[in-house]
Amino acid sequence: MPTKGDLTKQRILDVARELFYKKGFDATSTAEIARGASISEAAMYKYYKSKRDLLTASVQPTHFVEDTSDYSTLTNNELVQCWTALFLEKVEKNLPQYMILFGESVKYPELSETYLATFHKETLADIEVQKRIKTGHFPKLDMTLMQVGMIGALIAMIQHLVIYKKHDDLNSVPPKVKEVISSIISGKFFN
Amino acid sequence: MPTKGDLTKQRILDVARELFYKKGFDATSTAEIARGASISEAAMYKYYKSKRDLLTASVQPTHFVEDTSDYSTLTNNELVQCWTALFLEKVEKNLPQYMILFGESVKYPELSETYLATFHKETLADIEVQKRIKTGHFPKLDMTLMQVGMIGALIAMIQHLVIYKKHDDLNSVPPKVKEVISSIISGKFFN
DNA sequence: GTCTATATCGCGATAGAC
DNA sequence: GTCTATCGCGATATAGAC
Numbered sequence: 001m002p003t004k005g006d007l008t009k010q011r012i013l014d015v016a017r018e019l020f021y022k023k024g025f026d027a028t029s030t031a032e033i034a035r036g037a038s039i040s041e042a043a044m045y046k047y048y049k050s051k052r053d054l055l056t057a058s059v060q061p062t063h064f065v066e067d068t069s070d071y072s073t074l075t076n077n078e079l080v081q082c083w084t085a086l087f088l089e090k091v092e093k094n095l096p097q098y099m100i101l102f103g104e105s106v107k108y109p110e111l112s113e114t115y116l117a118t119f120h121k122e123t124l125a126d127i128e129v130q131k132r133i134k135t136g137h138f139p140k141l142d143m144t145l146m147q148v149g150m151i152g153a154l155i156a157m158i159q160h161l162v163i164y165k166k167h168d169d170l171n172s173v174p175p176k177v178k179e180v181i182s183s184i185i186s187g188k189f190f191n
Numbered sequence: 192m193p194t195k196g197d198l199t200k201q202r203i204l205d206v207a208r209e210l211f212y213k214k215g216f217d218a219t220s221t222a223e224i225a226r227g228a229s230i231s232e233a234a235m236y237k238y239y240k241s242k243r244d245l246l247t248a249s250v251q252p253t254h255f256v257e258d259t260s261d262y263s264t265l266t267n268n269e270l271v272q273c274w275t276a277l278f279l280e281k282v283e284k285n286l287p288q289y290m291i292l293f294g295e296s297v298k299y300p301e302l303s304e305t306y307l308a309t310f311h312k313e314t315l316a317d318i319e320v321q322k323r324i325k326t327g328h329f330p331k332l333d334m335t336l337m338q339v340g341m342i343g344a345l346i347a348m349i350q351h352l353v354i355y356k357k358h359d360d361l362n363s364v365p366p367k368v369k370e371v372i373s374s375i376i377s378g379k380f381f382n
Numbered sequence: 383g384t385c386t387a388t389a390t391c392g393c394g395a396t397a398g399a400c
Numbered sequence: 401g402t403c404t405a406t407c408g409c410g411a412t413a414t415a416g417a418c
Contacts, residue, residue: 005401024298026217030394043402045395102347103294105354106361107215112354139379145348146371152347153340156293160339163296163303170297180337187378188330196383221412234384236413 009047012037017058021096022170025055025104052108059100059114063093071128076137077186083125084185091151092173094119099170102155120144154181200238203228208249212287213361216246216295243299250292250305254284262319267328268377274316275376282342283364285310290361293346311335345372 002010015036019028030051034041048054067086071079091098098119105111122130132138157177161167167174182188193201206227210219221242225232239245258277262270282289289310296303313321323329348368352358358365373379 008401024217026215027298029392031392039401040403041394042396042404046401049395051394102350106350107218109354112351139374141371141374142367145351145367146375148351149344149348149368149371149375153344156343156346157336157340159293159297160303160336163300176333176336177340180332180340183330183332184337184340184375199383220410222410230383231385232412233386233414237383240413242412 005047008037008039008043012039012044012047013054013057016054017096017100020055020058021099021103025051025100025108055100055104055108056110056114059097059111061094061097061118065090065093065123067123067125069124071125074128076132079125079128079132080186083123083129084182086123086125087147087150088154088173088178088181090119091154095171095173098151099155102151120147150181150185196238199228199230199234203230203235203238204245204248207245208287208291211246211249212290212294216242216291216299246291246295246299247301247305250288250302252285252288252309256281256284256314258314258316260315262316265319267323270316270319270323271377274314274320275373277314277316278338278341279345279364279369279372281310282345286362286364289342290346293342311338341372341376 012033016028016033019033019036030041030044033054034044037044048057065086069082071082074082101111101115101119105115126143129138129143133140133143154173154177157180158167158170158173161174161176162170203224207219207224210224210227221232221235224245225235228235239248256277260273262273265273292302292306292310296306317334320329320334324331324334345364345368348371349358349361349364352365352367353361357367
């Protein structure tokens with residue numbers, strides 16, 4: 001059972017994550033976080049010893065996607081659809097973390113460790129794709145790099161729609177964006 | 192002929208752009224820019240009346256891509272290849288500007304005006320693609336959104352490779368990245 | 383056109399009482 | 401576990417001499 005302290009710590013983290021992904025790390029002040037969490041700055045520093053500490057904590061995944069299916073019997077096309085859906089679900093469920101990671105990793109490279117250590121676990125669908133690449137059923141392609149690109153594309157499109165007020169929340173993936181991604185990945189476009 | 196002042200102004204701008212895209216706007220101080228341009232901060236403020244001013248100036252395009260071909264006779268596949276090559280060339284030649292734009296636009300939405308006003312001019316290849324979408328030769332797709340996604344993907348992949356030291360310069364597009372983009376766009380993958 | 387000096391502010395972080 | 405008060409610093413921007 002969580003103590004009062006645990007709850008406070010969690011509340012601070014939730015506020016920090018929210019601010020980091022909406023305003024960016026540099027533009028968020030510790031005073032703002034403390035205010036949001038209804039606590040003094042001094043008290044906050046008992047839970048997290050620095051702002052950087054809070055950044056690291058804020059990119060840890062909060063939701064996980066189950067992936068226990070057997071993909072070996074699927075056609076290439078079915079596999080791709082499953083793989084994409086799985087990938088999108090994982091990203092969508094942890095979108096704030098992905099946005100912080102991709103926005104701040106150049107400046108704070110230690111964050112990228114989190115990406116590889118916790119987000120880029122290979123799913124069964126990934127492994128099946130890798131296998132088919134090896135056997136020549138898919139062309140050779142760096143899957144990690146490709147996933148990085150897909151996330152970059154997703155985030156850029158969401159931000160674009162938010163800036164032009166065609167979408168009002170950074171924390172969900174608009175249908176239009178999913179549409180573009182699916183079209184491109186499945187090769188429906190330009191063929 | 193450029194006066195001494197013109198040259199100084201240009202030098203300040205070049206240094207600022209370089210720092211903004213490598214370190215980010217917030218993390219770059221005006222002192223740093225002035226030092227890099229071998230001038231005092233006070234003098235710098237005679238040329239640009241604020242740091243934000245400098246940000247706006249730093250995202251203006253510096254290189255332009257000629258596009259005078261006639262694309263109407265090309266096959267779909269040839270058109271796609273031309274379109275992608277043209278697009279990549281434009282992005283690569285103005286990569287610092289794109290990186291600043293895509294990194295800072297959420298925080299400073301006035302920047303996005305620059306994107307639509309100066310970078311997103313429709314090329315002849317774009318127009319030909321649009322035409323074929325209308326006539327049903329390509330599936331319906333928001334081309335602006337798609338280009339935003341492609342740039343986001345490109346930048347994310349470059350940053351990833353730089354962070355993991357597989358590429359050493361934010362200012363060029365590694366062959367691996369071009370490879371992934373071309374594969375995806377041309378629909379060679381997953382088909 | 384450029385400088386030195388400085389105003390003013392907000393930031394991250396801490397001291398120490400309760 | 402939480403607070404008020406404050407330190408020290410570096411930031412943007414300006415005043416005014418040369």
